[in-house]
Amino acid sequence: MLQRERVAENVFAFQSELYAQVTAGAVIGPNWVVLIDTLALPEETMAIRDFIDQEINLPVRYIINTHYHADHSWGNSFFPGATVIAHSLCRQWMAERGEPSMESVRQQNNAYRNVKIVLPHLTFEEGMISLRVGKKTLSMTPLPGHSADNIAVLVEEDRVLFGGDACMPLPYIVDGDLDDLIASLKKVAKMGLENIVQGHGEIVLRGEIDNFIKENLFYLNAIRKAVRKASRRKFPMDILEEVSVEECGKSRVLIGGLAESLHRRNLVALYRQMYGVEPAASDEDDDYEEDYVDEEDE
16 A cells, blocks of 8 residues: 655655555654655555554654645644644645645545644745754755645755655646746756655656656657647647657656646646637537546646
8 A cells, every 4th residue: 555665764755556656755863753745545644654653653743745735735634743844835725725625525535534634834935944853954945846835855965855746757737837847857957866756656766867857858848849839720629639648758657557647637737828728629528537636626
């Protein structure tokens, strides 16, 4: 149900086997633990809690939410007493969007009946803030693109970056901005990292980072070209539907097989962002399938 990997000394990454390969992390200090995100499903977040209780035997003092989406923040309530740190927009959107979404989900899924939205207690908007955990320094900085509130957490001594959803096997911009994500990826490329813990998917190792950045930048530029090409046609949606994820340099098997679906949504969202309207189709009655649900979709 849950994969656990030791990334560096006292630094762990957790990956869901049930939902979109979403990840979380933990940095272990001598007296307490810092979590970086929680997971989408209550049972998986509780599995992280059990590991810390039983194997580490230390309290969780801080939780850092990389952004407000449900699959990264809804597990805060399983760690009562922890101080939650995030971007100021994360707090705002968890209150405005998270609370109504949670009410809706509780009515559909009993697994969430005891889950509550816990808003960040400490927030920041720009620059960098740091948290000392034993001999390790966690530096938090904005890394927008997937969403405007996304932040990254760098374990300075180990050069391990928890990038939130700015770092994914397939960039996803439905709730974000393509130009911001390009800038964020270029920033990551200059950090001199050993590992990147993506918001979804496998850990990116040092020898893979350059290629990871290049592939994601290529993809983002490819979908922009595709949208511009489609905009010159009477029915742009017809053209967008023909643009496969492979044509843009990515595999459809990424993120547990969700890549093609996310790619389709990227194209439509980018068209809307660039031109302010939905892309028209020759058959407007076609249904558009949505397989991946981020909090903004609920």
